[in-house]
Amino acid sequence: MKTNIDHTDPAKTMNTTRGNGGETHQRADDDGKMLTTQQGVVISDNQNSLKAGPRGPTLLEDFVLREKINHFDHERIPERVVHARGSAAHGYFELTESLEEYTTAKILTETGKQTPLFTRFSTVAGSKGSKDTPRDVRGFSVKVYTEEGNWDLVGNDMPIFFIQDAMKFPDLVHAVKPEPDRGFPQAASAHDTFWDFVSLSPETMHNVIWLMSDRGLPRSLRMIEGFGIHSYRLINKEGKSTFMRFHWKPLLGVQSTTWDEAVKISGADPDYHRRDLFEAIDNQMYPEWEFGVQLFTEEQANDFPFDHLDSTKLIPEEMVPVKIVGKMVLNRNPDNFFAETEQVAFCLSHVPPGIDFSNDPLLQGRLFSYLDTQLKRLGSPNFAQIPINAPKCPFANNQQDGHMQMQVPKTRVLYEPQSLDPTRPRESVKKGFESFHEKLDDGVKGRVRAESFADHYSQPRMFYRSQTTIEQAHIASAYAFELGKVDAAHVRTRTLSHLIHIDQDLASRVAKALGMELPEAADPAAPVQDMATSAAVRTIGLTPKSLKGRLVGILVAEGSKHSEIKKFEDAAKAEGASVKIVAPGREVLLDDGTCIQSDERITGAPSVLFDAVVSIIMPDQAKKLAKDSSALDWFTDAYVHCKAIAYCGATDEFILSKLPIEKDAFVTPLADLDTFIENAKSRLWEREPKVRDLA
Numbered sequence: 001m002k003t004n005i006d007h008t009d010p011a012k013t014m015n016t017t018r019g020n021g022g023e024t025h026q027r028a029d030d031d032g033k034m035l036t037t038q039q040g041v042v043i044s045d046n047q048n049s050l051k052a053g054p055r056g057p058t059l060l061e062d063f064v065l066r067e068k069i070n071h072f073d074h075e076r077i078p079e080r081v082v083h084a085r086g087s088a089a090h091g092y093f094e095l096t097e098s099l100e101e102y103t104t105a106k107i108l109t110e111t112g113k114q115t116p117l118f119t120r121f122s123t124v125a126g127s128k129g130s131k132d133t134p135r136d137v138r139g140f141s142v143k144v145y146t147e148e149g150n151w152d153l154v155g156n157d158m159p160i161f162f163i164q165d166a167m168k169f170p171d172l173v174h175a176v177k178p179e180p181d182r183g184f185p186q187a188a189s190a191h192d193t194f195w196d197f198v199s200l201s202p203e204t205m206h207n208v209i210w211l212m213s214d215r216g217l218p219r220s221l222r223m224i225e226g227f228g229i230h231s232y233r234l235i236n237k238e239g240k241s242t243f244m245r246f247h248w249k250p251l252l253g254v255q256s257t258t259w260d261e262a263v264k265i266s267g268a269d270p271d272y273h274r275r276d277l278f279e280a281i282d283n284q285m286y287p288e289w290e291f292g293v294q295l296f297t298e299e300q301a302n303d304f305p306f307d308h309l310d311s312t313k314l315i316p317e318e319m320v321p322v323k324i325v326g327k328m329v330l331n332r333n334p335d336n337f338f339a340e341t342e343q344v345a346f347c348l349s350h351v352p353p354g355i356d357f358s359n360d361p362l363l364q365g366r367l368f369s370y371l372d373t374q375l376k377r378l379g380s381p382n383f384a385q386i387p388i389n390a391p392k393c394p395f396a397n398n399q400q401d402g403h404m405q406m407q408v409p410k411t412r413v414l415y416e417p418q419s420l421d422p423t424r425p426r427e428s429v430k431k432g433f434e435s436f437h438e439k440l441d442d443g444v445k446g447r448v449r450a451e452s453f454a455d456h457y458s459q460p461r462m463f464y465r466s467q468t469t470i471e472q473a474h475i476a477s478a479y480a481f482e483l484g485k486v487d488a489a490h491v492r493t494r495t496l497s498h499l500i501h502i503d504q505d506l507a508s509r510v511a512k513a514l515g516m517e518l519p520e521a522a523d524p525a526a527p528v529q530d531m532a533t534s535a536a537v538r539t540i541g542l543t544p545k546s547l548k549g550r551l552v553g554i555l556v557a558e559g560s561k562h563s564e565i566k567k568f569e570d571a572a573k574a575e576g577a578s579v580k581i582v583a584p585g586r587e588v589l590l591d592d593g594t595c596i597q598s599d600e601r602i603t604g605a606p607s608v609l610f611d612a613v614v615s616i617i618m619p620d621q622a623k624k625l626a627k628d629s630s631a632l633d634w635f636t637d638a639y640v641h642c643k644a645i646a647y648c649g650a651t652d653e654f655i656l657s658k659l660p661i662e663k664d665a666f667v668t669p670l671a672d673l674d675t676f677i678e679n680a681k682s683r684l685w686e687r688e689p690k691v692r693d694l695a
């Protein structure tokens, strides 16, 4: 028998034809078209293959089946070798203050104009299908489609990198990725090979301590900072160069989860960050970042107590303030994950005239790597023609042919110089990109590392000493956790020998937690300096006291008071929070006879997914929930993660009183609605030492 779907019903009609030309080509709208093959032949039956008789065999002749399966077989492309797991969004850049004094780049001189962009966030170590919340650095890549060509700002959420020279990058990545013989651990640095490499490469110490800090566990992609890390150059009309380091500062502030929370989130919702970004944009809560620059001259740089060409060094904001000159708003989700988020190809070398590079040896290596990797990943030098990568300004050159050539140049002349076709593109001395006329010292060729790169401990020391007490405890605990997963004793010992230079107290705490003796300190290659501390490198305290971007979970069950639920929902939403109703089922009959849809069942929505929780339940339901481990964990976890809890009488009597939960300032009855709302804006960190044995 032949089974066909009903093509007369639009709801059942599935079409995959493509639109043509301009924006419709980019955002294919398939509504109301007929299903065809790639060649445009209308398909009569998309459910059954062509057979000799109803029970087969299937005929090789079936070009519809072969084309469909063949395309499917070729759906995957190589994932990115690092930063494979990413989430992205469209948005715009707007300059608020002109940098005309420093650069000719229009994107940095023309204020008030909105320029489209596409931003991709990523984890680094895990593969494409890995979880969103490992302890890891986050990538922060922005492609700005400027009218003078694309500007790709490829940064991370930490202002420094692990290594100083591109030569070491493949080693670093091999060390952190799953170990090659066993293929694990996935998306984790807590294993022997990573720490072996780290302990033998003291230049990694600074980035590693950031990784061990709360910055390694972001609460949301909307709450991470972005840093270009390297010094770039801005070039002005007179050809004068000023060094620039760029920063993205989230309006929602910087927020993190605890380690225990991150581990539990990865089980409850491996797509936690991707979902959060998608839902925020879908709900028109558009995430926004300020764009800032640190500007400094060569002479100023000569006075820094470190070398700014060394990517393992940040420039403290107290030393060179971040000048805010623009903003980025993300306001549209991708239409298609593969076509946009996966195929977007960032290259550090994509800069408009007026922006140039410094001699940072890591940056110089990256200038080669990104183009090379896109050729491998996307398979053709024509990747710039893919809609997400194509500039939105006119572009024309004499490059031709290659896999998947989408353009059809109509000319005899694809070379220069030429005199046959006056309409063909020509170079422009006036408008074209010109590299900074840097005077180079007569150097001696050699595989060398500058002496000025030798200090590996002063900045990690500054970072550690800048943290609050609770953040220092988190850092020590993170080292203890990670090194606790390292089997090779000499690797643990060698790591401790470096920590001593960062901070004796840190080293002792980690050694104690591991049950080890402190070894002799490693030989430092340069004297360790005591730099001034910097509040800008903390995590706690960089969050505005606001509910914006936060998620409140309200637990309800049959018979819960509708008016009470509404009161909490309205109060949280009025302060900018989102609210999700959690219940034993997906439909709940409330006290006034209203049947509401819950957003989640309690088994699928543990409290780690929320920033603060409320419980509004009747005694009979509370008694039932008291026997359910997911409900008990809901409260225990909210408590141990230092969150605000608002409870009703029945919750208190049948659940809280049976759990190790103290009624501190953040555990409040429903009547104290205002206190709960205030508490929900932050966490009660003082609670943490009572519930966890921190190192």
Ligand code: HDE
Pocket: 080, 081, 082, 083, 086, 120, 121, 122, 138, 139, 140, 141, 154, 155, 156, 161, 165, 166, 167, 169, 227, 228, 229, 230, 311, 344, 345, 346, 362, 363, 365, 366, 369, 370, 371, 373, 374
């Ligand atoms: Fe990357 N990096 N990287 N990296 N990187 C890649 O390019 C590389 C470095 C960063 O969302 C790859 O398209 C080398 C620093 C981000 O698509 C690859 C070196 C910083 C992304 C590559 C570095 C970054 C990448 C892999 C040392 C922060 C994701 C896939 C010399 C400033 C981009 C790809 C996206 C991706 C090479 C160091 C950030 C292989 C050789 C430092 C955010 O080309």
